[in-house]
Amino acid sequence: MFLDKIALILAIIGGLNWGSIGIFQFDLVAFLFGGQASTFSRIVYTLVGLAAIWCITLLFRDLRDRDHT
Numbered sequence: 001m002f003l004d005k006i007a008l009i010l011a012i013i014g015g016l017n018w019g020s021i022g023i024f025q026f027d028l029v030a031f032l033f034g035g036q037a038s039t040f041s042r043i044v045y046t047l048v049g050l051a052a053i054w055c056i057t058l059l060f061r062d063l064r065d066r067d068h069t
Contacts, residue, residue: 004058010051017048 020026033040 003054007051007054008058010048011055014048014052 017028020028027036029041029044030036030038033044035041036045
């Protein structure tokens with residue numbers, strides 16, 4: 001469940017970044033970390049992509065079977 005929340009946060013960050021690119025032509029990640037080709041920017045892009053892949057699994061989980069204690 002903790003990993004799910006981290007993945008969702010990263011996917012939201014990625015979505016907001018893509019929104020800023022689409023609306024304002026401004027890549028916040030590249031701006032903050034020294035360009036799209038910088039090592040840290042590439043790490044952030046990779047983590048966001050992996051988080052999005054993880055979030056796909058959320059679509060196929062049956063949350064009704066979980067014990068909410």
